Amino acid sequence: MKTTFGGALSRAGAIGVAALLLGTTASANTNATSMRADTILTGLQSPWDMAIHETGTMFFTEKCHGLSVRMPTGEVNHLLGMTGTEGYASTADDLFCEGQAGMQGVVLDPNFDENRLIYVYSTSSMTAPGTNRVLRMVVNEDFTAVSDRTDIVTDIPYKPEASDQPFGGPGAHNGGRIRFGPEGFLWVTTGDTHGGTVPQSGTALGGKVLRIDTDGNAHPENAPPEGFDSRIYTYGHRNVQGIAFDPDTGAAVIAEHGPWHSDEITVLVNGGNGGWDPAPNTAGRGDCPSNYCGYEPLQFEGMDRYERRAYMPMTDTRFEDVMMPVWDNNGWSQGTGSAAFLQGSQWGSWDGAMVVGIMGIGFGGTPIGQRIDVIEFNDDLSAVVDVTEMTLPIPSGRFRSVVTGPDGALYVAQDAGTIHRLEP
Numbered sequence: 001m002k003t004t005f006g007g008a009l010s011r012a013g014a015i016g017v018a019a020l021l022l023g024t025t026a027s028a029n030t031n032a033t034s035m036r037a038d039t040i041l042t043g044l045q046s047p048w049d050m051a052i053h054e055t056g057t058m059f060f061t062e063k064c065h066g067l068s069v070r071m072p073t074g075e076v077n078h079l080l081g082m083t084g085t086e087g088y089a090s091t092a093d094d095l096f097c098e099g100q101a102g103m104q105g106v107v108l109d110p111n112f113d114e115n116r117l118i119y120v121y122s123t124s125s126m127t128a129p130g131t132n133r134v135l136r137m138v139v140n141e142d143f144t145a146v147s148d149r150t151d152i153v154t155d156i157p158y159k160p161e162a163s164d165q166p167f168g169g170p171g172a173h174n175g176g177r178i179r180f181g182p183e184g185f186l187w188v189t190t191g192d193t194h195g196g197t198v199p200q201s202g203t204a205l206g207g208k209v210l211r212i213d214t215d216g217n218a219h220p221e222n223a224p225p226e227g228f229d230s231r232i233y234t235y236g237h238r239n240v241q242g243i244a245f246d247p248d249t250g251a252a253v254i255a256e257h258g259p260w261h262s263d264e265i266t267v268l269v270n271g272g273n274g275g276w277d278p279a280p281n282t283a284g285r286g287d288c289p290s291n292y293c294g295y296e297p298l299q300f301e302g303m304d305r306y307e308r309r310a311y312m313p314m315t316d317t318r319f320e321d322v323m324m325p326v327w328d329n330n331g332w333s334q335g336t337g338s339a340a341f342l343q344g345s346q347w348g349s350w351d352g353a354m355v356v357g358i359m360g361i362g363f364g365g366t367p368i369g370q371r372i373d374v375i376e377f378n379d380d381l382s383a384v385v386d387v388t389e390m391t392l393p394i395p396s397g398r399f400r401s402v403v404t405g406p407d408g409a410l411y412v413a414q415d416a417g418t419i420h421r422l423e424p
C-alpha cells in the first residue's frame, strides 16, 4: 500500500505531512511492563477484525477474502468468501473489496451459545453503486459453515470511484467496526466516504455511529435531531473505526481518523454531533474539489497541524450540540484504527484503561507512529490522565484491530497478515 494515511494522501500533500511527522513522539511515556506474545495466525490477507468466543474459538475477517474461524486446536475453517475467492464453505458474489472497503468488522451475538448468530460489516454490490451492509448469519454446530444470511443494514454509503478528486480512491473512509454495547444493542461505525455533506446529513448513514437491534431496527431511545434517520446515535464524524465501552459506566467511546491532524477519541452523547463538516461553502470555506473540503485549502500545504485544525477542524465548535474530543493524539493524525478496554487484575494499573491500535503513517519505507497506546481516563471519562505506549515483544506494524478476549488477553491484528495474543 503506497499511501497509508487514512487512504487519502496526495503526492503533493505527502511530502509536507512526512516532514511534519518526523521526529515526533505522540506518547508521553513508554511502559516497561514485560509483555508476552503468542502468534496466533500468520500469512493472512489484511486481517481486519476478530470476534472471540469463550472457548477461544476466534472468528476473523480478511478484507479481500472473507470470514473464517480459528478453532482452539489451531485448525482454521473458511466460512464465507467474497467474490472471486476459493476454498470457502460458501461464497457471496455480491461481496467485494476495493481500497479501504471490503469485509471488515465482525462480532458475535451476546447470546451466541443459544442462537449461533454472527454479524459482519461488508461492502456489497447488491445495491448500485455499492453500499456497506451489516450481515447477520447463523454458524453451524461444528463451526464449518454459515447460513441464513440476512442483511440487517443495507444502506451505508460506499465511495464508488475517485473521479477527479486529488485525494482518496474508491472505498475510502469506509468505517466498518461493529460491536455490541452493554445493553445488547449493536453499534455500527461508518465513514464520510469523501462526501462533503454526508457527515451532517440526517439521512445519509455515512459519518455516523448507529445503534440498532439485531434485526437492524433503531434503538427506541436514540435521540438524533428531528428528521434524522432514527438508527443514528451520533453524527458529524469523519471515519470511525474504533468503538469500545467503558466497563464501569458503559459509555461508548470512539476512535476516529483525523484529516492530517487531530485523530480523536470521543465519549459519545446520545444524539450528539462530532462536529466534522467538510461541506463546501460553509464556515468560511468556498468551493472545494468534488465538493469535499476535508483537505482544504490545497491539501494544507505550508500549514502546521494547529493551523490545519483551525482551518478545517475535526470538531467544529460552531455546532451547539458538539461533542468535544477527550484526546486528539497531540494534534497528529496517525491512524487510530481500533479501540478496546483492558479488564482484569493481570493488567495492574491498566485494568479499565482503553487501548488504541494505531496504524501509523509510512513514506519511503519509514513507518512512523505504529503502536498501541494505553489511554487512562479519569472516573467520569471527561479527561485523559495518562497515555502510555505499550512496549511490545512483536514487530511494529499497522495495528488494524485490537480486541480483548474473554480470557482477558489482548488480541491484535496487523495489516501485514498476523494476529497475536498479548498478555502482561
Ligand SMILES: [Ca+2]
Pocket: 236, 264, 266, 274, 275, 276, 314, 315, 316, 323, 325
Ligand atoms: Ca469530532
